[in-house]
Amino acid sequence: MFILVNLKAYPCDPIEVATAARDVAEESGVRIAVSPQAADVSRVADTGVETWAQHVDPNGHGSHTGSTLAEAVAEAGAVGTLINHSEKRLKLADIDGSVQAAERAGLETCVCANNPAQIGAVSALGPDSVAVEPPELIGGDVSVATADPGIVTDAVDAAANVDEDVEVYCGAGISTGDDVVTAEELGASGILLASGVAKADDPRAALEDLVSGL
Amino acid sequence: MFILVNLKAYPCDPIEVATAARDVAEESGVRIAVSPQAADVSRVADTGVETWAQHVDPNGHGSHTGSTLAEAVAEAGAVGTLINHSEKRLKLADIDGSVQAAERAGLETCVCANNPAQIGAVSALGPDSVAVEPPELIGGDVSVATADPGIVTDAVDAAANVDEDVEVYCGAGISTGDDVVTAEELGASGILLASGVAKADDPRAALEDLVSGL
Amino acid sequence: MFILVNLKAYPCDPIEVATAARDVAEESGVRIAVSPQAADVSRVADTGVETWAQHVDPNGHGSHTGSTLAEAVAEAGAVGTLINHSEKRLKLADIDGSVQAAERAGLETCVCANNPAQIGAVSALGPDSVAVEPPELIGGDVSVATADPGIVTDAVDAAANVDEDVEVYCGAGISTGDDVVTAEELGASGILLASGVAKADDPRAALEDLVSGL
Amino acid sequence: MFILVNLKAYPCDPIEVATAARDVAEESGVRIAVSPQAADVSRVADTGVETWAQHVDPNGHGSHTGSTLAEAVAEAGAVGTLINHSEKRLKLADIDGSVQAAERAGLETCVCANNPAQIGAVSALGPDSVAVEPPELIGGDVSVATADPGIVTDAVDAAANVDEDVEVYCGAGISTGDDVVTAEELGASGILLASGVAKADDPRAALEDLVSGL
Numbered sequence: 001m002f003i004l005v006n007l008k009a010y011p012c013d014p015i016e017v018a019t020a021a022r023d024v025a026e027e028s029g030v031r032i033a034v035s036p037q038a039a040d041v042s043r044v045a046d047t048g049v050e051t052w053a054q055h056v057d058p059n060g061h062g063s064h065t066g067s068t069l070a071e072a073v074a075e076a077g078a079v080g081t082l083i084n085h086s087e088k089r090l091k092l093a094d095i096d097g098s099v100q101a102a103e104r105a106g107l108e109t110c111v112c113a114n115n116p117a118q119i120g121a122v123s124a125l126g127p128d129s130v131a132v133e134p135p136e137l138i139g140g141d142v143s144v145a146t147a148d149p150g151i152v153t154d155a156v157d158a159a160a161n162v163d164e165d166v167e168v169y170c171g172a173g174i175s176t177g178d179d180v181v182t183a184e185e186l187g188a189s190g191i192l193l194a195s196g197v198a199k200a201d202d203p204r205a206a207l208e209d210l211v212s213g214l
Numbered sequence: 215m216f217i218l219v220n221l222k223a224y225p226c227d228p229i230e231v232a233t234a235a236r237d238v239a240e241e242s243g244v245r246i247a248v249s250p251q252a253a254d255v256s257r258v259a260d261t262g263v264e265t266w267a268q269h270v271d272p273n274g275h276g277s278h279t280g281s282t283l284a285e286a287v288a289e290a291g292a293v294g295t296l297i298n299h300s301e302k303r304l305k306l307a308d309i310d311g312s313v314q315a316a317e318r319a320g321l322e323t324c325v326c327a328n329n330p331a332q333i334g335a336v337s338a339l340g341p342d343s344v345a346v347e348p349p350e351l352i353g354g355d356v357s358v359a360t361a362d363p364g365i366v367t368d369a370v371d372a373a374a375n376v377d378e379d380v381e382v383y384c385g386a387g388i389s390t391g392d393d394v395v396t397a398e399e400l401g402a403s404g405i406l407l408a409s410g411v412a413k414a415d416d417p418r419a420a421l422e423d424l425v426s427g428l
Numbered sequence: 429m430f431i432l433v434n435l436k437a438y439p440c441d442p443i444e445v446a447t448a449a450r451d452v453a454e455e456s457g458v459r460i461a462v463s464p465q466a467a468d469v470s471r472v473a474d475t476g477v478e479t480w481a482q483h484v485d486p487n488g489h490g491s492h493t494g495s496t497l498a499e500a501v502a503e504a505g506a507v508g509t510l511i512n513h514s515e516k517r518l519k520l521a522d523i524d525g526s527v528q529a530a531e532r533a534g535l536e537t538c539v540c541a542n543n544p545a546q547i548g549a550v551s552a553l554g555p556d557s558v559a560v561e562p563p564e565l566i567g568g569d570v571s572v573a574t575a576d577p578g579i580v581t582d583a584v585d586a587a588a589n590v591d592e593d594v595e596v597y598c599g600a601g602i603s604t605g606d607d608v609v610t611a612e613e614l615g616a617s618g619i620l621l622a623s624g625v626a627k628a629d630d631p632r633a634a635l636e637d638l639v640s641g642l
Numbered sequence: 643m644f645i646l647v648n649l650k651a652y653p654c655d656p657i658e659v660a661t662a663a664r665d666v667a668e669e670s671g672v673r674i675a676v677s678p679q680a681a682d683v684s685r686v687a688d689t690g691v692e693t694w695a696q697h698v699d700p701n702g703h704g705s706h707t708g709s710t711l712a713e714a715v716a717e718a719g720a721v722g723t724l725i726n727h728s729e730k731r732l733k734l735a736d737i738d739g740s741v742q743a744a745e746r747a748g749l750e751t752c753v754c755a756n757n758p759a760q761i762g763a764v765s766a767l768g769p770d771s772v773a774v775e776p777p778e779l780i781g782g783d784v785s786v787a788t789a790d791p792g793i794v795t796d797a798v799d800a801a802a803n804v805d806e807d808v809e810v811y812c813g814a815g816i817s818t819g820d821d822v823v824t825a826e827e828l829g830a831s832g833i834l835l836a837s838g839v840a841k842a843d844d845p846r847a848a849l850e851d852l853v854s855g856l
Contacts, residue, residue, distance in 0.1 A: 009706040009714070037714040038680040039695075053681075055708030063836070064651040065677075066697030066730030068710075072651070072679040084306065088708030091303045096332050118310050120338030124376060125331050162338060162376055194705070223492040223500070251500040252466040253481075267467075269494030277622070278437040280483030280516030282496075286437070286465040302494030408491070517733045520726065524760050545767050546738055552762030552804060590766060590804055 001180060001214055002169065002190030003032045003207070004052060004110070005197045006082070007040075012198045014040045015047060020204035021197075022049035028211040035082060038068050045077025053081035053107070055088050058097025060104065070098075070105035080108035082192075084122065086133045086171075096125050110192075112171055116151065120158035123166045130159055131171030131192050144173030149186055156187035174210075181213040215394060215428055216383070216404030217246045217421075218266060218324070219411045220296070221254075226412045228254045229261060234418035235411075236263035242425040249296060252282050259291025267295035267321070269302050272311025274318065284312075284319035294322035296406075298336065300347045300385075310339050326385055326406075330365065334372035337380045344373055345385030345406050358387030363400055370401035388424075395427040429608060429642055430557075430597065430618030431460045431635075432480060432538070433625045434510070435468075440626045442468045443475060448632035449625075450477035456639040463510060466496050473505025481509035481535070483516050486525025488532065498526075498533035508536035510620075512550065514561045514599075524553050540599055540620075544579065548586035551594045558587055559599030559620050572601030577614055584615035602638075609641040643822060643856055644811065644832030645674045645849075646694060646752070647839045648724070649682075654840045656682045657689060662846035663839075664691035670853040677724060680710050687719025695723035695749070697730050700739025702746065712740075712747035722750035724834075726764065728775045728813075738767050754813055754834075758793065762800035765808045772801055773813030773834050786815030791828055798829035816852075823855040 005021055007014055014036045025032040033050035045051040057067040073081065083098045084090045090098065095111060102109045103126075110129040111122040119132050132155035137144055144152060156168045169190035170183040176196075183191050193210075200206035219235055221228055228250045239246040247264035259265040271281040287295065297312045298304045304312065309325060316323045323341040327333045333346050346369035351358055358366060370382045383404035384397040390410075397405050407424075414420035433449055435442055442464045453460040461478035473479040485495040501509065511526045512518045518526065523539060530537045531554075538557040539550040550558050560583035565572055572580060584596045597618035598611040604624075611619050621638075628634035647663055649656055656678045667674040675692035687693040699709040715723065725740045726732045732740065737753060744751045745768075752771040753764040764772050774797035779786055786794060798810045811832035812825040818838075825833050835852075842848035 006707055009701060009703050009709050009711040011703040011713075037709075037711055039683050039710070039714040039718040039720075041681050042684055059651060061651050061653040064729055065648055065724065065727040065836075066710075067651050067679075068681070068708075069651040069679055071653075072681040076681040078681075082707065085707040087706055089305045089307050092298065092306045092309055092332060092335060093303050093328055095306055096328070096335075114307055114310070117339050118306060120376065121306060121310075121335040124334030124338060124372070158338070162334065194707075220493055223487060223489050223495050223497040225489040225499075251495075251497055253469050253496070253500040253504040253506075255467050256470055273437060275437055275439040278515055279434055279510065279513040279622075280496075281437050281465075282467070282494075283437040283465055285439075286467040290467040292467075296493065299493040301492055408493075512734065517735050519731045520734045520737055520760060520763060521731050521756055523734055524756070524763075542735055542738070546734060548766030548804065549734060549738075549763040552766060552800070553759050586766070590762065 001030060001184055003030060003210055004190065004192045005032065005034045006054065006192055006194040007034065007036045007198050008194055009037065010198045014044050017198055017203045018044045018047040018049040020207055022047055024204060024207040024211060025049070030211040030214055032207065033080065038073055041073050041076040041078050051078050053078045054085065055083065056081045056098050056102050056107065058094045058101050060101060070101040070107055074105040074107055078107060080110065083109055083111045083127070085112045086114065086135065086138055095122060099125050099127050110169060116154035116158040119155040119168070120162050123159040123162040127166060129167035129169055129190065131169040133171035134173070137173035141175070142173060143175070143179045144170055144183065147173060149182070152183065152186040152188055177209045177212040180210050215244060215398055217244060217424055218404065218406045219246065219248045220268065220406055220408040221248065221250045221412050222408055223251065224412045228258050231412055231417045232258045232261040232263040234421055236261055238418060238421040238425060239263070242428070244425040244428055246421065247294065252287055255287050255290040255292050265292050267292045268299065269297065270295045270312050270316050270321065272308045272315050274315060284315040284321055288319040288321055292321060294324065297323055297325045297341070299326045300328065300349065300352055309336060313339050313341050324383060330368035330372040333369040333382070334376050337373040337376040341380060343381035343383055343404065345383040347385035348387070351387035355389070356387060357389065357393045358384055358397065361387060363396070366397065366400040366402055391423045391426040394424050429458060429612055431458060431638055432618065432620045433460065433462045434482065434620055434622040435462065435464045435626050436622055437465065438623070438626045442472050445626055445631045446472045446475040446477040448635055450475055452632060452635040452639060453477070456642070458639040458642055460635065461508065466501055469501050469504040469506050479506050481506045482513065483511065484509045484526050484530050484535065486522045486529050488529060498529040498535055502533040502535055506535060508538065511537055511539045511555070513540045514542065514563065514566055523550060527553050527555050538597060544582035544586040547583040547596070548590050551587040551590040555594060557595035557597055557618065559597040561599035562601070565601035569603070570601060571603070571607045572598055572611065575601060577610070580611065580614035580616055605637045605640040608638050643672060643826055645672060645852055646832065646834045647674065647676045648696065648834055648836040649676065649678045649840050650836055651679065652837070652840045656686050659840055659845045660686045660689040660691040662849055664689055666846060666849040666853060667691070670856070672853040672856055674849065675722065680715055683715050683718040683720050693720050695720045696727065697725065698723045698740050698744050698749065700736045700743050702743060712743040712749055716747040716749055720749060722752065725751055725753045725769070727754045728756065728777065728780055737764060741767050741769050752811060758796035758800040761797040761810070762804050765801040765804040769808060771809035771811055771832065773811040775813035776815070779815035783817070784815060785817065785821045786812055786825065789815060791824070794825060794828035794830055819851045819854040822852050
């Protein structure tokens with residue numbers, strides 16, 4: 001299982017979370033990455049934790065003021081990127097362009113989508129992984145296992161129907177170690193979470209709980 | 215073969231094109247539709263020609279000022295709609311929503327996309343048909359058969375890989391009857407064209423040429 | 429006072445509202461317009477009521493599939509248009525373009541904005557009128573006179589500071605004849621309202637109440 | 643005069659340009675800043691040069707994955723930000739929000755716009771400065787002084803009409819020291835330029851030329 005901690009625009013200390021994630025990954029052997037603001041990529045990566053961007057734009061080098069250039073976040077230390085997160089929805093043509101831009105820059109890609117049909121859609125664009133984020137679970141306290149476990153298995157099926165090689169992550173509804181185990185049993189090979197770690201009083205303890213059942 | 219004449223925002227007479235399309239469809243037995251501005255749907259539909267919207271928004275009834283409501287264009291006489299045309303690119307989640315909105319309103323759907331990978335993607339969203347619009351052919355005088363016939367066959371394969379029931383249209387690079395025959399031979403079951411008819415001195419003659427080889 | 433009834437994408441009968449608005453305007457001498465979906469402009473205009481579009485795009489004639497062309501809604505019978513409604517927010521450059529497009533097509537323009545600062549901003553773009561829509565009042569039952577009368581007077585001042593000739597409308601928080609009188613006293617020369625008429629059991633009675641104090 | 647060097651998404655070495663800008667600013671006494679990709683803000687700021695972001699989003703802290711948070715770029719070392727650059731056009735309400743977000747984070751603001759009317763509009767939103775970027779001059783080799791000097795004086799007048807305190811920069815058509823002098827004579831108190839320095843074989847020499855007439 002892969003655990004990606006999305007720091008969003010939270011008022012947390014990125015270095016505290018990054019350090020905790022690096023240590024728990026090392027101690028547990030579980031792959032854990034942290035995804036900070038673009039402006040924080042370099043100092044997060046400097047901790048040694050696996051670092052992901054939250055978004056990259058479809059453009060390459062050129063006249064693109066205000067874009068998030070894949071090459072720039074890669075140069076700063078990112079090794080992967082989210083694309084089309086529910087809080088940063090893109091045009092289909094730009095998802096396609098951003099996946100290609102990320103690949104050119106050597107970034108691993110995880111494209112997010114709302115439901116199994118859209119998971120099938122983004123799987124056709126050749127990303128390394130996809131994450132299903134049911135809108136009703138985002139930012140809430142309800143576990144995907146409790147609310148609607150079928151959405152994960154349906155997403156796994158939808159992705160496999162289009163491209164057998166794409167990994168499927170569970171992008172919402174995960175906050176405990178039990179949720180992680182459930183997500184794995186439903187066929188997910190990774191999870192995305194945010195406030196459960198980033199806003200925790202003790203990010204290290206939160207991460208230790210998440211990996212406890214693996 | 216299905217021929218869809220997109221009037222875009224051209225300064226043409228929608229009724230002249232609609233009347234010609236209605237007559238040529240009747241005389242030839244070829245299915246021909248006309249897609250005008252939303253404000254022109256009712257008077258185009260009044261001619262008796264099959265009428266399509268150029269776009270519908272993902273919303274249903276409600277507080278959506280300035281939207282193009284699927285139910286409104288259907289009530290005005292449209293029986294189908296383009297979605298995600300290259301000049302009206304949508305977010306993936308909105309393509310999904312617009313396909314669902316159109317279906318609720320009883321509209322046939324054709325989702326446009328740039329390349330075979332994106333054609334695979336939109337085919338996963340359950341439209342009735344998809345149209346491949348290679349950017350390099352849009353608005354130009356180059357025929358898809360000359361420029362890159364592989365893009366049509368690749369699009370047909372990409373759609374079939376995801377959903378065997380979705381029709382594939384050729385969305386650019388068609389201006390003559392020979393182009394239509396070629397598109398059919400490449401596996402397309404319809405074509406989209408615009409200026410070739412809408413801007414023709416004699417739209418009826420242009421349409422007669424298009425259906426001449428079928 | 430000018431009363432603009434915005435039908436949004438409501439499931440109302442546009443003709444019933446249009447007929448009532450036409451009759452009440454005639455009987456009372458108050459200027460009343462109705463703003464339907466683009467697809468409904470022609471049949472609303474056919475009732476004889478003053479008809480406005482809910483939005484126009486900045487483009488002119490050309491390759492703009494899915495756009496709402498100012499010339500098309502004008503040809504269908506609209507004589508004015510909203511621009512940048514809170515449910516259809518535009519880029520600044522496109523507000524500028526849409527005002528110009530509307531003027532080329534002979535449409536009167538009303539540009540909406542959230543607060544006095546933005547009202548000042550849009551007044552610099554040369555519209556005929558602007559409408560202040562405080563987000564906290566939109567769609568609610570609270571009257572602008574009760575909630576925050578200062579926002580209307582501040583908007584009037586902000587517009588006058590930039591362009592003395594621009595009219596200021598009250599774009600939210602109006603549902604009764606008393607509200608209309610208050611808006612006028614605060615310096616507004618018109619009001620925008622939607623559900624208060626469009627969703628009323630008796631649109632005619634709602635309109636008669638609105639004009640009762642004028 | 644203030645000289646802002648926008649590095650866009652160019653394949654340049656941000657540190658080489660930053661170092662040159664720092665040195666030329668120090669030697670000449672002219673205020674010079676460099677605006678890199680968000681991911682490069684910290685290492686550019688580490689050179690000691692005045693550092694600006696290319697864009698900030700209107701959001702504050704919270705669930706805003708993929709946003710460019712004003713506080714994050716400020717924490718990384720930026721002291722100012724461009725907003726609404728011609729390559730990153732924003733909705734009017736978001737320009738307003740981004741100016742406010744930047745101010746909360748202690749960033750100086752420069753809002754870009756296409757023409758004098760839009761310069762008047764953005765001046766109403768309370769930025770520290772505005773920059774006029776005529777589309778026909780962006781990225782070209784034509785000097786604003788040659789092409790259309792009136793656009794700068796008109797922009798200065800439009801800004802002053804709305805807010806006397808806002809500075810006006812010349813945002814395109816500047817590549818030589820003579821252009822800088824001309825811009826100053828036309829009433830601009832700063833300039834934005836990009837490729838003239840960022841793509842120069844010798845950025846230091848380019849900057850020395852720019853300040854030579856001041």
